[in-house]
Amino acid sequence: MKSILKIQFVVLSLSLFVFSCSDSISDSDPNNNDLPEPPEKELQLVWSDEFDTGELDMSKWSYQYGTGQDEGLHGWGNNELQYYTDRDENIYIENDMLYIVAHEELFEGMDYTSARIRTLDKGDWQYGHFEIRAKLPEGQGIWPAIWMLPTDERFGGWPKSGEIDIMEMVGHQPETIHGTVHYGPDWPQNQFTGKSYTLEEGKFSDDFHVFSIEWEENHIRWFVDGEQYFEVTPNDLSPHQYPFNSRFHLLINLAVGGYWPGSPDGTTEFPQKLIVDYVRVYQFK
Numbered sequence: 001m002k003s004i005l006k007i008q009f010v011v012l013s014l015s016l017f018v019f020s021c022s023d024s025i026s027d028s029d030p031n032n033n034d035l036p037e038p039p040e041k042e043l044q045l046v047w048s049d050e051f052d053t054g055e056l057d058m059s060k061w062s063y064q065y066g067t068g069q070d071e072g073l074h075g076w077g078n079n080e081l082q083y084y085t086d087r088d089e090n091i092y093i094e095n096d097m098l099y100i101v102a103h104e105e106l107f108e109g110m111d112y113t114s115a116r117i118r119t120l121d122k123g124d125w126q127y128g129h130f131e132i133r134a135k136l137p138e139g140q141g142i143w144p145a146i147w148m149l150p151t152d153e154r155f156g157g158w159p160k161s162g163e164i165d166i167m168e169m170v171g172h173q174p175e176t177i178h179g180t181v182h183y184g185p186d187w188p189q190n191q192f193t194g195k196s197y198t199l200e201e202g203k204f205s206d207d208f209h210v211f212s213i214e215w216e217e218n219h220i221r222w223f224v225d226g227e228q229y230f231e232v233t234p235n236d237l238s239p240h241q242y243p244f245n246s247r248f249h250l251l252i253n254l255a256v257g258g259y260w261p262g263s264p265d266g267t268t269e270f271p272q273k274l275i276v277d278y279v280r281v282y283q284f285k
Contacts, residue, residue: 041214043282047123050278052096060123063091064116064253066108077158080143081257081264083110091115098276100254102142104264112264116253124151124247129282130166131212132252136204137272141264142171143255144274146211148248155243159183159190162243164220167211170261171272174203177211179222179230184240191240195222195230208277216284217245252276 049060063086068076075081082102084090090113092099102114132146145168150161163182180194214221222230234242254274257263264270 041129042285043129044285045280046128046283047125047281048279049098050096051093051098051276053093055093056091056098056117061117061119062122064118067110075258076255078255078258078260080255081110081141082112082114082255083108084116084253085113086115087113089113091117096277098252100144100252100274100276102137102254102256102270102272104270112256112270114254114256116251116255118149118251119249120149120151121249123281124249125281125283126245126247127215127217128284129212129214130250131210131278131280131282132166133208133210133277134167135208135273135275135277136169136174136177137171137254137274138174138203138205139171139264139268139272141257141261141268142272143258143261144169144171145251145253145255147251149251150243151247151249154246155241157186159187159192160185160241160243161246162248164213164215164244164248165194166213166222169204171268172261174205175199177204177224179213181220181232181237181244183237183243191237193232193236197222197224197227197229208275215244218242220244250279250281252279 049057065084065086067074067083085107089103090101100115102112104112107113134146136144146166147168148164148166153161155161159182165178165180168178168180169176176196176198178194178196180192182190182192184191210225212223214223218234220232221228252274254272
């Protein structure tokens with residue numbers, strides 16, 4: 001009788017062990033794409049624009065003009081179709097918000113106009129928490145972007161010194177945005193790594209959303225409305241150079257056309273507006 005009880009006890013113990021192990025395997029499923037919650041950090045606001053001064057603060061921003069010709073580019077290197085201006089028709093502040101507006105119009109030999117601004121030499125950072133609250137446009141051929149370029153180009157011209165895209169959207173997919181980094185050797189061997197985020201319902205043109213990154217040494221995380229959806233470390237870029245431990249500056253623009261979104265068509269309505277409520281930059285304490 002004791003032997004039978006002992007055998008039953010051993011079988012029960014083995015069953016419990018197998019059940020416990022199967023739980024552990026399930027919890028560590030390598031196909032589980034959920035990203036770990038980042039540790040909470042104390043943040044200190046070091047730079048911001050609330051767009052509450054009635055006009056663009058030129059101590060924080062500079063305009064970029066034209067089609068990229070001054071940069072040695074045509075169509076800003078992407079076959080874009082707009083001409084960037086600083087006209088009130090294309091960029092203005094109203095109700096404490098920045099408006100960048102794309103129009104369909106003939107201007108300086110191009111069929112569309114819009115605006116592009118940057119913080120180069122006025123806001124340059126190495127690491128931090130970057131947060132932008134914005135409402136996006138939509139439509140075939142519409143391409144809003146909030147992004148970062150290297151200030152010092154330590155490793156050479158694009159893309160060797162990197163590019164950090166906090167948010168991009170192609171207007172024919174208005175429910176989806178993209179976070180991306182560009183790196184690697186010169187075109188056409190250039191590399192990029194990224195991930196998209198899609199709303200469960202509605203479009204990014206329906207309301208404002210907060211787009212942000214947490215950028216630390218050897219680590220960048222992307223968020224929409226506080227939800228992390230992507231991260232990059234040097235291992236993700238291997239065997240290529242990881243160029244994101246240098247100073248970068250911010251850019252905001254609304255492009256029309258290009259290799260990625262394609263050209264506007266008969267369904268595209270103009271004008272289209274990228275509306276920015278605020279831009280805030282925090283440093284980690």
